[in-house]
Amino acid sequence: MPFRFGSLLNYSAKGSTKKAKTSVTIKDSIKNGERNNIKKIIDVLTEDKYLTYFKDFLNEDTLLIPVPSSRKYRANSLWNTQILCDSLVKANLGHSVAPLVKRQTSVSRSSHFANSKDRVFPKAHIKSMTVSGIIPRGVTNITIVDDILTLGRTSYSTAKLLLDFFTTEELNIRVFCFMRNQGLESNKELTRIVQPRIGTISYNPHTDKTTVR
Numbered sequence: 001m002p003f004r005f006g007s008l009l010n011y012s013a014k015g016s017t018k019k020a021k022t023s024v025t026i027k028d029s030i031k032n033g034e035r036n037n038i039k040k041i042i043d044v045l046t047e048d049k050y051l052t053y054f055k056d057f058l059n060e061d062t063l064l065i066p067v068p069s070s071r072k073y074r075a076n077s078l079w080n081t082q083i084l085c086d087s088l089v090k091a092n093l094g095h096s097v098a099p100l101v102k103r104q105t106s107v108s109r110s111s112h113f114a115n116s117k118d119r120v121f122p123k124a125h126i127k128s129m130t131v132s133g134i135i136p137r138g139v140t141n142i143t144i145v146d147d148i149l150t151l152g153r154t155s156y157s158t159a160k161l162l163l164d165f166f167t168t169e170e171l172n173i174r175v176f177c178f179m180r181n182q183g184l185e186s187n188k189e190l191t192r193i194v195q196p197r198i199g200t201i202s203y204n205p206h207t208d209k210t211t212v213r
Contacts, residue, residue: 125157
């Protein structure tokens, strides 16, 4: 089944303009869990027009679940998506944070590979993850929080793993990514960094690939 996603920012890894280079700097700050810059992004998210646009993804009734990093989970290690979730809850854009999905074996980082065929596929992602804990009673709305949307494989795998694990629960699972890679859509130069979008991440079991639309 497809999962709906929302994303606020846009970046271009190959762009040559000042705006494209700025977008990469912002992307790196999100990846590094830089709280001051993350707060600036959330300040944009809390503007009325974006609160309305993403009301199904970020609200006080929604449980936020951070996407696991590519590395095997270790306590006290940097987990930037948990920082993102904590920052969202602090801004009343989530009910609470539940790090239910963790990486039990490390996988290759997607950013190390430019070609999609070299990146980790969903089946391998799911095999490397584990679910522990419970969903609070009464919670039905869940948003998976990711940092950067490229192919959507990690986000999709996290959402699918949760859906399959909590089979008896009636869950509405969505994905929110702070930023998406414009390279998915166009080879044109980046024109806007703040470019909200809602779409879907779907999966083809025959090819083990995801599609972002």
